[in-house]
Amino acid sequence: MEINTIKPAEGSKKARRRVGRGIGSGLGKTAGRGHKGQKSRAGGFHKVGFEGGQMPLQRRLPKRGFKSAQLKYAGEVTLADLQRLEAEEIDLLTLKAAGLVRQLIKTVKVVKSGELSRKVTLKGIGATAGAKAAIEAAGGSLA
DSSP states (O other): OOGGGOOOOTTSSOOOOOOSSOGGGTOOTTTTSOSSSGGGSTTOOOOTTOBTTBOOHHHHSOOOOOOOGGGGGEEEEEHHHHHHOOOSEEOHHHHHHHTSSOTTOOEEEEEOOSOOOSOOEESSOEEOHHHHHHHHHTTOEEO
16 A cells, blocks of 8 residues: 555545535525525524524523522531541631642531531531531530
């Protein structure tokens, strides 16, 4: 095989469609654009979703839902995570140092998942009602 004899496989390269090149091509005269109208003309276009003046679908449907941008600064920790921590007093910096929450996190909440059998003191950390009860039952407190 020589480099100058290499050819693509038969049928793999299809010639591009040449529109407006006479009746014999099958795409002469209107060049596949149909008759008249905005889309048949050069430079005639409309924005995505435009429905000819009719109220577009994305505006007919009701708006629904909301996701706060503040969620990326909020984190949560389980009781099981607190059980594994060595520290007696736990604050946001302790959790970040232990790798339980990301560095971006500004507020943390403890959720009731798992068991807590040792005394811990939380400083500047929130807790759900169930988690608070579990922490206090283990002899801990929230400051």
